[in-house]
Amino acid sequence: MTRDIHDVLESYASSYSVHRVLHDVPPHRVYEVTVDGVRAACKLARDSRAAPSVEGRVIEHVERETDVPVPHILTVGDVYFLTEWCDDAPDDQVSVTESEARALGASLATLHTQTSFESTGLLGESSTLTVRAQDTWSETLGEILSGVHDDLAGTGYEDVSERALSFVDCHREFFDAAGDAVLIHGDFVPSHVTFDQGEVCRVVDWEHAIAGPGEYDFARTELHVFDNPARENERHRDAFRAGYESVRELQSGSELRRRAYKALIFAFDIRQSFVQDQRTSDERERFNDRFRELAFHIIDEVEEAIDGGD
Secondary structure (H helix, E strand, O other), X not given: OOOOHHHHHHHHOOOEEEEEEEEEEOOEEEEEEEEOOEEEEEEEEOOOOOOHHXXXXXXXXXXXXXXOOOOOEEEEOOOEEEEEOOOOOOOOOOOOOHHHHHHHHHHHHHHXXXXXXXXXXXXXXXXXXXXXXXXXXXXXXXXXXXXXXXXXXOOOOHHHHHHHHHHHHHOHHHHHOOOOEEEEOOOOOHHHEEEEOOEEEEEOOOOOOEEEEHHHHHHHHHHXXXXXXXXXXXXXXXXXXXXXXXXXXOOOOOHHHHHHHHHHHHHHHHXXXXXXXXXXXXXXXXXXXXXXXXXXXXXXXXXXXXXXXX
16 A cells, blocks of 8 residues: 555644655655654655555664664654654765774664564564564564565576575574574664764664564674675674674574575565666676575585584
8 A cells, every 4th residue: 555645744744845755765765854844754655565654663662662773753654654854864875984883783782682572573563563473483584585485476586585485494493593582673784874973873774674583683784784895894894793792692503594594685685676676687687696696505505514413
């Protein structure tokens, strides 16, 4: 379900203005607006894949329960949410300094330390933040990957999601040995985080949040920020880990699972390349072919290590 920005604001405010589109990347669109004299940002669903109401509840929960700085929620609707305007909202930063890498790790660990759920799972739409189903971690991964597999049907890359699904299904105990469920941001990267003098001062874009083990969030940030030599961040990997472990220890024995997560994340990234459609077809094919190669290589490598440990 989608709605026009004017319909949304009319349902909330007695007066409003729409100033500009801040971001327009499927499945959402973000606007700068003024509502009843208050400058704000509105995140609105563009198609049925979007769940901004869940994201709004996540942000409310983070503001209420943690020390992680987030925009203040004004209201949450069925297909949108409004936040107070933040002058310190993140830009498109992709690189971090050593002190920022350490702060990134510490902030992520703070999120994981100060949140908890009874089980892993996708988050449901309600007036509070709840886990939609009481799942094991392997079941949660399977549900997410099943959605990815459906989205990749007919793209030529469904073999990646099929391999990832089989990998998780065949090694459920390996994944279910992960730690307790916490709130996972899902994309804790510099373009979603603002720094001020080496400290995190704002975190946005919680649309990928789920309940799961913190090591998954750690692996995703490590992959997208510190595994990319082109961004000149690899030398700050140790600072990121040191920052994280200054607040929360990584579970003993989680190194191989964190390696495995990266294969699954490559399947997610391939799906996102089609959903967001921000590259030319040639660029997308080049990136996705590389992601497929890496995913298959990592799965083979991890399965060999698991079998060798039996």
